[in-house]
Amino acid sequence: MPRFIFTLAVLGFFSLATPLSFAQKTLTNLHVLPKDISEDELSASMLENLRGLGLRRRQNEGCLHCHVGDMEQPSDSWDWASDAKPAKGKARTMMAMVRDINAQHLEKLEPRLDPPMRVTCYTCHAGRIDPRPLPDVLAAAYGDGGIESAMARYRELHERYFGGDAYDFRVGVLAGVAFEMAGRGAFDDAVALAELNTEVHPTEPAARRIWLQLRLGRTHAESGNTAALSEFDGWLRGPESEAIDPALLDGVGWGLFRRDRQDDALAVFRRNHQQFPEEYIPNESLADALWNHGERDQAIEMFEAWLARHPDHAMARRRLATLKRQL
Ligand code: HEC
Ligand code: HEC
Incomplete structure (x- = not known):
């Protein structure tokens, strides 16, 4: 069985003393992302969620807004596949929406901005969970x-x-x-x-x-x-x-x-x-x-x-x- 080690070392909007990492035997619960997604792509997608909603990246703490785990335990023991938190279900709907906006709707604009702009969680959430103005x-x-x-x-x-x-x-x-x-x-x-x-x-x-x-x-x-x-x-x-x-x-x-x-x-x-x-x-x-x-x-x-x-x-x-x- 392949063992995914996701090392979230791609430092995005701020840097950390220790790169974040978690491990999981296999990806079992993907409904929007492709099942054969690479580690880097999955990491990038999850970091986009974090940044979009303004969640803390340090020690994967912000991941717990959607995922089940315990800050007292190492994050490679967390139950990443679990859908127990309602936020994860909503985020999944959001991920599908964002995918469709980019793949179906923005594609139809002629001409596009140069370079074309991609909608992300940040476009609407701008660093907060509740996007209301x-x-x-x-x-x-x-x-x-x-x-x-x-x-x-x-x-x-x-x-x-x-x-x-x-x-x-x-x-x-x-x-x-x-x-x-x-x-x-x-x-x-x-x-x-x-x-x-x-x-x-x-x-x-x-x-x-x-x-x-x-x-x-x-x-x-x-x-x-x-x-x-x-x-x-x-x-x-x-x-x-x-x-x-x-x-x-x-x-x-x-x-x-x-x-x-x-x-x-x-x-x-x-x-x-x-x-x-x-x-x-x-x-x-x-x-x-x-x-x-x-x-x-x-x-x-x-x-x-x-x-x-x-x-x-x-x-x-x-x-x-x-x-x-x-x-
Ligand atoms: C805003 C909610 C949200 C945040 C924050 C979030 N995730 Fe996720 N994560 C999801 C959703 C939704 C899925 C399922 C996507 C799908 O169905 O394709 C997922 C899937 C995953 C999976 C695959 C689990 C499996 O086996 O199916 C991993 C691993 C994962 N996330 C890691 C992380 C890490 C690490 C972080 C923090 C850096 C993080 N996530 C932050 C919503 C989130
Ligand atoms: C086109 C604008 C838009 C984009 C892009 C967007 N969202 Fe949202 N999001 C909303 C709106 C609007 C709501 C509130 C909907 C409601 O409950 O009426 C919402 C609600 C949510 C909620 C639930 C908040 C709560 O407390 O109930 C989560 C979680 C969420 N979005 C995650 C994401 C993630 C993750 C992404 C990127 C994959 C994303 N959103 C992209 C507009 C957007």
């Missing part, structure tokens, strides 16, 4: 244990994966989750998450602005528009003023607009326009809000006044033309 992972944690659990999960993932491909930690992603919470009325949770965003991104003005935006949204929900606008006025005189830009009230205004609070939205757009009369966005948003409110002449006048001051402004010109067509 960050917002989905946070939503799941939030559903299970509320905001504390979502925040703990974020910190944990950030600590472990920041700088890698696995998760998108940019400002907008956590902000998107926070806005979604606010959209469902969970303002305290949304504000807490947006505050975490400022903590993780201390030098990003957008993170601070989004946090302030959600705080205004909360004040609006709890105490109404006048209270929200006077909170904004207070910030203009305090340390928050640094983060106040035309996008802040603009976002609050469109949030109200989407929730069908047209009058409040209009008041917020007016306030923003008063604050930043020479910035385009507050002009466009106020004009659009006026238009939606039925004040079509005023909307047209605003665009015309803007264009009188900025005759080459292509965006304003296009917007005005669209509105005039709808008159």
